Structures are given as structure tokens and as C-alpha cells.
Amino acid sequence: MNNLMETKKKQRRNLLIIIMMLSAVLVLGIVCLFVGSSNMTVADVVRAVLGQGSMAQNRIVWNIRMPRVLAAIVAGAGLAIAGLIMQTMLNNPMASPSTLGVSNAAVFGANLSIIAFAGGFLSTGSNVSNFDVGANPFATSAVAFIFSTVSILLILGLCTLRAFSPNVVVLSGMAVGALWNAATTFLQFFATDVGLSAAVVWSFGDLGRATYTTVGIMFAVVAASVLFFMLMAWKYNALLSGEATAKTMGIRVERLRFVSLLLASVITAVCVSFLGVIGFVGIICPHVMKKVMGQDHRISIPATALSGSLLLLIADTLSRSLGSGSALPVGAITSLLGAPFFIAIIFTGRGKGRC
């Protein structure tokens, strides 16, 4: 029974790591409430959290900073986990949440809504005065989401014809992504200056667009998907032995791949539609966590999700504090922060050269 005890010990250690990461997310989330461009003191924030600050302060903390922090936690976890699942299911280290062309489709949808229908949600940064009274704040997000969904269904439908071979999925994703890109370029070519700039600003990822409703929707999608992925952890582990071997262990690989890719893409579609494109979280977090914690999905799934939350929280805090008054695009910060760290991880440490 020694091994049974050893295994239990390892499980306890993993649980401890997850609890520590979770605590780090909570602590950082609280710290982020205190950071911003409105020069509020710590005491101001505490009073506002308790609802005893000035009207403006209460509003800044509860209506601007809080949804932002929650969005960073939820979207960070969602994008990171979507990347991990894409990489596992496609057996491809370069796969990311947008491998199926989901982000490109969302960007096209948003561009269409903004440029062609002059509608939508044009708030940039934490500036609530940008709400256009007549515009439905969900319009652009809704159109973006509809196009992402169409794109996902198109690719998954196409790939059913070829038994979901990973290479076919990746290549069709690239092709369909290129189609959406081309369509976006045409749209932008014919756009007015105002429309074009609004559309470009939309495509910068921005957590400032988050509201409690959008965070709630993202949370429901991400939580349900993470639960599903956790339940499938042993099946994903079986895939580490290769697709053919996994099949002989009783795994219905094609069905697992279909459902997993669908969920990962829906997470991406929801996050991108509400927040714009936030790159790199979905590539860097799974890789770093696999290097540090190993490939066992029982641990890499929760660890990757939490690392995504951490990265996006840090990136958003920096984007708000470096921008002196207006938040810098968070997508650019994640890449700026992540890329050098990523390179360091690839070339050093455990499992050198393995992706």
C-alpha cells in the first residue's frame, strides 16, 4: 500500500499548490481594487467597498474596478484553459484559443456591427461616459458572438467529414481565420475614419467593458467548461499516449475532441465578444504550467486556469497604472509581460525542449 499512500501524498501536495494559487488570485484581486488612475487612497477604497465613500468613489470601486477585476479572473482562467484544451486535443503546441479562427470571426462581427450598422458598445477604457444613449451595449458583442459561433460550427462541421484529424482542424482553422481577416480588411477599407478607429479600438482587448451581466455570462460558460474538462482529466491523460493508443483504451477520441474543441471555442467566443482580443494568455499559461507542474491534466487544468487569472490581473493592473488616466490595451500588456517570461521558460528548467 506504499504506492497508494505516495499517490495520496502527491494528491495532497497538488491540492495545496492549487489552494495557494487560488489564494494568490484572491489577494491580487483585492489589491487590484486599490489600484487605478483616480488617485483614491487606501482608506477611500475601504470606505467605498463598505459603501460609505462618496458617490463617485462608491461608483468607481463597485461599478468600474470590481467588474474589471472579476472579468480579469474569469476571462484569464477561460482563455488559458481554452488554450490548454486546444493544445491537448490537437496535439499541437502552437494551438491557442483562437486556433479555430474564433477571434477573427468575432473581430469581423464587431467590425460589421460598428462600421456597417454604426452601433454598439464603444466604451474605451474605464470611461463610462462613452455609452451612447441609443446604442444597445450588447449589440456589438452579440454580433461578434454570432459570427464566432457560425465560424465554430462551420469548422467543426467541416472537420467531421475528415474524422477530426488534428492537422485538418488546425489547417481549416487557419483557412477560415484568414477568410474572416480578409472580410474585415474589406470592411475597414470602406469604413469612415470614425468607424474605422472605433472598430480598431474595439479589437484591443479591454477589461473596462465588463459589467456584472457580462461577467456573469462569462463565469457561467467558463465554470461549466472547467467542470467538464476536470471530469475528462483522465481521458486527456490517455491522449498523452497518442490517439491510436487512447482509442484502444476505450476513449471515443473523435467525440471527446468535438465536445472539447466546441467548449474551448465557446469560451473564447464569449470572452472575445465581450472584451475584445486578449492574446497570448491562452498560449503562455498552458505552456508555463505544463513545464512547471507536468502534463498530468488533473493538476494542469486547475493550475492553468488560475495562472490565466493571475496573468490577466497583473496585466490589467499594469495597464491601468501605466496609462496615466487611460488604460493601455491589456492584450498588449499580456504579450509584453508574457513573451520574455515564456522564452525564459522554454529555454530553461524542467523538460527542456519539450512543448
Add this chain to the structure above:
Amino acid sequence: MLSCENVSFRYTRSGNDVLRGLSLELEQGQIGIVLGKNGSGKTTLFKNILGIHDPKGGKIRLDGKNLQKISRRERAQRIAYVPQDIRFGDLSVFDSVLLGRISHFGLQPSREDYIAVEKILMDMGLESFAQRSVEALSGGERQKIAIARAMAQEPQLMVFDEPTGNLDIANEQLIIQEAKKLAKEKNISILSSLHDLNQALYFGDKFFFLKDGVVKYAGGSEIVNEEVIRDVFDIDVRIVEIDGQKVILGGYNK
């Protein structure tokens, strides 16, 4: 008993048949060796038996049950695979063998699954490796872990694809002896491909010579003779008997 009746298979609709009405029978507990040139259809036959591919024609049965009619999970509880290309990611030996139980436990392993794995590791003398990462092990050790994982499936039939392909001579011996012991002790059938004819003679009870997508010769060690080898492999060999054991010498082109 494993029986293949008239099995045919092609990879693409317009391609040639790789298996062309192949038939074979293997009794429970027997070790069957599949021999043939590269490209004769050995791996394709295995993939059809394992359910990685479905035959385009014919039937494959195990104990009379048509394998195409049962779920993949049920098939995995009857047939296990020891592939040529052995990968486990960076899982520990214990977890890798536990993976073999997935067709039994589905989503989460129970205490019984842990105990079953513990017993297999003990039986195979692997308990001291249990917490090590498979990545850190040698080729022969990995092969043993792959056999242990296949054993965890509690199969009736184990399929080995070139089990000694990447091993040195000491590990070759070790793996063949281990597999033979398991087949006899646990009454598990084994179907294996092997390139080395002498190893095949030592390992197998029954021999299937594949040529042009069919089993051209089948039978006990008596059918392994110079004419059959010449017909199947296009080479001339000499067979001598040393201490009652057939030994195949040299291979010279016709």
C-alpha cells in the same frame, strides 16, 4: 477465441485493399505470431482488431462476439494494445498503469483500481519504479510499463506491435519472457508481430504468414520451413535443429 473471417480493409476509398479477405483463428491462451514483409498488412490487421479502424468487409469475433457491435469501452476491456511507439507524457509509472483501468473506471479511479494496479506492479517487479516518471526510464523499462498498462485492462487478448523493435538483446529476451509468462499464467491470448524469425519460433504457439493481404500459411512451428519463408520473404534460409529447437540460419537473396 479470436477469429477473423474474410476481413478486408482499405485506407482510402480509391486505394488498394491492404487486407483482402484475411482469415485467422487463435485459441484462448495461445500466442500467435504474425509474420510478413513490411507492408504486408500486419499493422493494418492489428488496427482492425483493436478498433482503431473498422474493417470494410468480413467479421472479427472474440468468443463469438462481433467486435464491431460492441462499444469501444467494452472492446478495451477485452483487448489491450502494446504499441511500438510508447509514449506516456510525463506521468508517473503508477498513473500510467492506472490509465489502463480507464475502460473500467470511466471518469475517476476507485480504491479497487488502485489496488489492482498495485498488484500488477508487484507481480511484474515494478513496485520500486512506481513514483518515477516514465520519461526517465529506459526503452526496455518503458516497454514493461506498457505491458503493465495493457494488463491493467484485464484483457482476454493482448496485441503487440513489434514489441522488441527498439530494444537491445537483453531487453528483447526480458520482454518476450515476461509476455510469455503472462499468457500462460493468466490464460491471455497474445497476437504479436515480430521480425526476428528465431525469436518468433521461441515465443509463438501458432504462426500466421501474411502475403498480399491474406494469411497464406497458418499453423504450429512445423509450418515454419524453408519453402514457406522463401515464398513469403523472398529469401533462402537454412533451418537446423539444435537441442530440439529449430534455428533459422542466414538469409540470402534468391
